[in-house]
Amino acid sequence: MSGLAPHRLSLNTATVREQWNLAEAIEGCARHGIGGICPWRDKLHEMGVEAAARAIRDAGLGVSGLCRGGWFTQTGAVDDAVIDDNRRAVDEAATLGADCLVMVVGGLPEGSRDLPTAWALVEDGLAATLEYARKVGVKIAIEPLHPMYAADRACVNTMRQALDICDRLGPGIGCAVDVYHVWWDPELEEQLARAGKERILAFHLCDWLVPTRDQLTDRGMMGDGVIDIPRIRGLVEANGFEGLNEVEIFSALNWWRRDPDEVLATVVERGRTVC
Template identity: 70%
Template sequence: MVDASNLSLNTATVREQWNLEQCVEGCLRHGFGGIAPWRDKIHEIGIERAARLVSDSGLKVSGLCRGGWFTSEGKITDAVLDDNKRAVDEAVALNAECLVMVVGGIADGSKDLPHARQLVSEGLAKTLDYARSQKMPVAIEPLHPMYAADRACINTLRQALDVCDELGDGIGVAADVYHIWWDPELADQIKRAGKSRLLAYHICDWLVPTSDMLTDRGMMGDGVIDIAAIRKMVEAEGFCGLNEVEIFSANNWWKRDADEVMRTIVDRARDC
């Protein structure tokens, strides 16, 4: 059973209701152990204020969302590398457990998926050089194959871990059940990742039917993912980080009172 102190609120879950200060206050009010800010919420108030706010709260930062987006120009640009360097600096300022990477899809006008994946490896390698110097772990988040074209051309834990093997120390994976639950290699690849490369663990649920491929994620227990089984897999490898709740829900949870959302998360985490 997961209690509230084992939970982290990914700010995307209440992005339409709360700013960062309200997210921090909500986490404290509902007993959450951590928070995972998106960079847009940080930029609304500035990194210095955001870092002070989070530090003063005593909340752990399970991850910063997000770096990446290496591929859209069909080459690695200085602008992308500079933005990823800023993301590393922001993660360090927040004392985050990791910087989560959503790597980007196929370049605009291209159909060359292998080239996109090569660009991702190149961009991660260059970003990792700086991240290592700042002692900030980088976590590749493989996204469901439906996002391969526009959001992430790394779609399985195997693919993400192959990149980790190529690049060496300081890089691992963010395992989001929404993106990986369907994978027939899931158990083997979680075991392959092991404690050292399981840097983040995200939870929500897959609804049937799903009305929107981006903004119709479910609250835990409302869909078909065996969340408890996946949690056992990651914990069997020694993962002891927070369970980060990340729910995109334009027609349901983003329209509800945010405190109701938080109470429901706590109740469902106990059950799922």
């Protein structure tokens, strides 16, 4: 499999979140020939949604997604404030022309050990958000996270779980496939085939380091870890995905400490040679 040209990559702004604001990230993507961007909402709000949308269009960038909606379980109920925030996120994704709104659904409510209740809260919250998103024309992407995050970040941890929810909720919802979270799954090939073109809504790249020194903020640059990225990319593309390949690296100990132009230059080089 040939590598990825820069125009087939997208920069998730988490990769340079400590160095650049959103305006700087947009300009950096254009300067390095990267084809798209995925803003996080905190950076988006700093710049302003309309201003960011104009700048992204003017730079000729695609928007592979918006991070993030979700967090349906935090209070132990899907309350109006959570749904209102997710609807705002849907509106922001629509303004940006994003391919999808990525959902980090939430883990156990504080003090709880009740996973079934957390799962029910997630599905209720997704259903309410999806009802609105369909009217606006925004696709919702559940991002199953690695099981180590089940308690505090996302109690949906496999493609099978995510697709079961999609089956029950119907059109307009699919998955964000992040190699960091799914590379270990023995059912991955089967579940990607089950997802198909209509439900693989985003594809995220990074690498799993051995050892991993922090479970949240020690992801690797592609090629520095143990994930067979070309294999997973091949499976995703074989099942119809044609979108941008989004690089999302949380790296407090390494890449967040480097010059951001060096980071983007490395992303481009690894895209060509590793992915």
